[in-house]
Amino acid sequence: MTDIFFYIFSILALACAFGVVFSRNTVNGAMCLIGTFMSMAALFVLLEAYFLAVVQVLVYAGAVMVLFLFIIMLLDVKESAARKTSIYTWAASLIGFGIMVIGVVAINSAESIKTKTANLPVAEGVNLKNFGYELFTTYLLPMQVTGFLLLISMVGVIALSKKTNTQ
Amino acid sequence: MDINFIILKFVYAAIVVSVIMGLCSYAVLAERKISSWIQGRVGPNRTSLPLIGSIPVLGPFLTRLGVFQPIPDGLKFLFKEDVVPGHVNKFYFIMAPVISLVPALTTVVVVPFGRIVTDAGEVVPLVLANVNVGLLFLFAISSLSVYGIVLAGWSSNSKYPFLGGIRASAQMISYELAMGVSILPILMWVNNPGLEGTMNLFDIAQAQNGFWFAMWMPLSAIIFLVCLFAETNRLPFDMAESETELVSGFHTEYSSFKFGLFFVGEYAHMVIGSCVFTLLFLGGWNPLPFVTIDMLGWGAGYIGAALSVAIFLGKMCGLMFFFMWVRWTLPRFRYDQVMKLGWKILLPLSIANLIAYVFIIYYLDTSL
Numbered sequence: 050m051t052d053i054f055f056y057i058f059s060i061l062a063l064a065c066a067f068g069v070v071f072s073r074n075t076v077n078g079a080m081c082l083i084g085t086f087m088s089m090a091a092l093f094v095l096l097e098a099y100f101l102a103v104v105q106v107l108v109y110a111g112a113v114m115v116l117f118l119f120i121i122m123l124l125d126v127k128e129s130a131a132r133k134t135s136i137y138t139w140a141a142s143l144i145g146f147g148i149m150v151i152g153v154v155a156i157n158s159a160e161s162i163k164t165k166t167a168n169l170p171v172a173e174g175v176n177l178k179n180f181g182y183e184l185f186t187t188y189l190l191p192m193q194v195t196g197f198l199l200l201i202s203m204v205g206v207i208a209l210s211k212k213t214n215t216q
Numbered sequence: 217m218d219i220n221f222i223i224l225k226f227v228y229a230a231i232v233v234s235v236i237m238g239l240c241s242y243a244v245l246a247e248r249k250i251s252s253w254i255q256g257r258v259g260p261n262r263t264s265l266p267l268i269g270s271i272p273v274l275g276p277f278l279t280r281l282g283v284f285q286p287i288p289d290g291l292k293f294l295f296k297e298d299v300v301p302g303h304v305n306k307f308y309f310i311m312a313p314v315i316s317l318v319p320a321l322t323t324v325v326v327v328p329f330g331r332i333v334t335d336a337g338e339v340v341p342l343v344l345a346n347v348n349v350g351l352l353f354l355f356a357i358s359s360l361s362v363y364g365i366v367l368a369g370w371s372s373n374s375k376y377p378f379l380g381g382i383r384a385s386a387q388m389i390s391y392e393l394a395m396g397v398s399i400l401p402i403l404m405w406v407n408n409p410g411l412e413g414t415m416n417l418f419d420i421a422q423a424q425n426g427f428w429f430a431m432w433m434p435l436s437a438i439i440f441l442v443c444l445f446a447e448t449n450r451l452p453f454d455m456a457e458s459e460t461e462l463v464s465g466f467h468t469e470y471s472s473f474k475f476g477l478f479f480v481g482e483y484a485h486m487v488i489g490s491c492v493f494t495l496l497f498l499g500g501w502n503p504l505p506f507v508t509i510d511m512l513g514w515g516a517g518y519i520g521a522a523l524s525v526a527i528f529l530g531k532m533c534g535l536m537f538f539f540m541w542v543r544w545t546l547p548r549f550r551y552d553q554v555m556k557l558g559w560k561i562l563l564p565l566s567i568a569n570l571i572a573y574v575f576i577i578y579y580l581d582t583s584l
Contacts, residue, residue, distance in 0.1 A: 076308070076370065083363070103352040111359030112389060115366070119385045122370050122378070177348060177415055178407065 055095055062088035075121045079114060086110045100180055228344055232324055240483040241286035247540050249282060254544040260285040293476030301372070301469050308371035313470065313477035316364025319357045320484035326350040327491045328418040330501055330525035333510075333517065341418035342521065350417045351403075354492060355396065358447070361485065362388040365449070365456050365466045368478070372469040380465030383551060384456035387446055390558035391453075395443035397566040398436045401573035402429050402496060408581055417492070421500025425508050430497035435569045437497045439562055444493060446558070448485045451543040455551055490535035494528060498535075501528045 065088060068081030086109045093102035184192055245260065252259030260282035269275040269284070278284070300309065328343035347353060362385055369381015406414060406423045414420070430437040446453040457465035467478050494500060501524035502508050509524050549557070 080308075080367075099347065099349050100352070103349050103356045107352060107356035107359060111356055111362075112392065115359075115362055115385050115389055118363075118366055118370075119382065119389075122366070122382060122385075 051095055055092070058088040058091040058095070062092065076118070079117050079121060082117070083110050083114050086114070100177055225344070229325070232344060233321055236321065236324055236484060236487055237480070239487050240480050241290060243483045243486065243536055244289060244479070245282055245285050246536065247543075248285070250537065250540045251544045254541070263288055290476075293473050293479075296472040298472040298474065301374075303373045304469060305371040305373060308367045309469075310474070312364050312368035312371060313474045313481070314364075315367060316361055317477050317481040317484060319361040319364075320481055320488055323354050323357045323488050326353050326417060327488065328421065328495070328500075329491070329528050330521055331418070331422075331509075332521035332524075339422070342525065343418060346416065346418060349415050351399070351415045351420070354417070354488075355392075358485070358488070359388075359392060361481070364478070364481065368470070369456075369466040372466070374469065376462040376464075377466050377468045380456045380458075380462050380468075384449065384466060387449075387453065387455050387554060387558070390555065391443045391446035391562070394439055394558060394562040394566045395447065397563070397570055398439035398443065399496060400570050401433050401436050401577070404573065404577050405429075408577060417495050421495045421502075424499040424502060424505075426506055428497060428499040428502070428505050430499075431505060433497075433569075433573065435565070436573075437493075439566050439569065440497065441493060442557075442562060444489045445539070445542070446554070448489050448539075449482065450486065450539055452546045452548050453554060454548065455554055458548060460548075486536060486539055487532070490532045490539070491528075493535055494531045498531050501525070503527050 062085050065081045065084035069078050069085065072078045072081060086105060090102040090105040090110070093099075093105060249259045251257075261280045263282065263284045264275070264279040265284050265287075269279055300306065325344045326347055328341035328346070330342040331339050332342055334340055365384040365388075366381045369377045369379070369384065372378065402420060403415065406420050449456050454465075457467070459465075462468070467475055470478060499505065509520055509527070
């Protein structure tokens, strides 16, 4: 049962991800991205990471993508015409794809990284209370750093979008 | 997994969804009756069914109450001509009404509507899925319903619906923040160090055997209620529709059953919103503060279960009445007022409320 659901949602996630990349219409792309997030949330549910699944939907599909759509509609982005892809785009995407393939192969072939089913770490995040406790004790520093990164990007956006007075 | 188990869940889900749909159709009738009562009119009082309508005293009485009105209303939505304007984006135009209704019906899954005492003496919720992250699940799924309105506005490809869709998306994001922050004091209280951590709606309702949360967290309750109005797009926050400015906003181009889905979706959101408010702030199925069903004497068994459902539905209907009462009493905000209220008043207020309750709960925990 779980296997079937895994295949269904993985295929859905991949299909939607391809849709994001290949669709010319920006709204289509945004909707496909929402589909990807939802299927990823479903995959989290299959892994019994319910909190993560719900937060995935709540934050990404429910808030971030609404803003995306809002901006797309407000700017009224027209369907991008079928224009020739530049040589740089091709080169960059090929290099990126190559690095990803190397990464996947490396992870799959390295015995030391693989986790045996027997010695999986205890899933602390399943219980919501444990999740919060671990987040604010063991993983406090990573969380603070992430928060700080978000703050930096927010300040950056404000600095960029604010019209500077040149006079 | 047993096949019977799955079939049983399907049957339960079908029953709950049909009850919600029934509540929605009668909420429409209630809305019409209450609006006419407030405006000194009579409201729907003509529709009659052939057989029941001709029973001597009862028939005319029910007819005057308008009890049969939802049936022709529904049929009208089904059989009117379905106009799809030529300038729309067909795919999203058809998808939008569905997207606006489905999240509302999905959130029903985690809403407990009563409790039953089993033979072993355990108190078990009457709910489709009793999940630990119930409250978050509810917020997550209901935050998706904005896509229905946004896509309807965009795919209609004309000015007024578009403005309606843009307004709706901005408004819903703004009020979601204050809404989320306003319930944090409750979560802090039900998760305080001595207790088992939970975000389960059933546990939150059960935690209100004494004081209801609305009584000692009134500010949270008020902020949550205001945000609920904004999230369900009800007047005075119906910026997405606002007839006087935008014809009828995001559903201007919709007709027939597609409009019907939007219409039912709005009421379904209201029903769910009222349920959640009842569970979070009004003590769920506790008849009075400090009085639980168990104290009434018939707490155990099926009578107690039915009683809990009845009390819960009663409170929910009271809230629905409040929704309608407000709609026909208050005038609509201006759009800038809506934004100002959301960002400059409700959000800071809810954060201040949260900080205040951090200290109050800390004090209660350490000194009592």
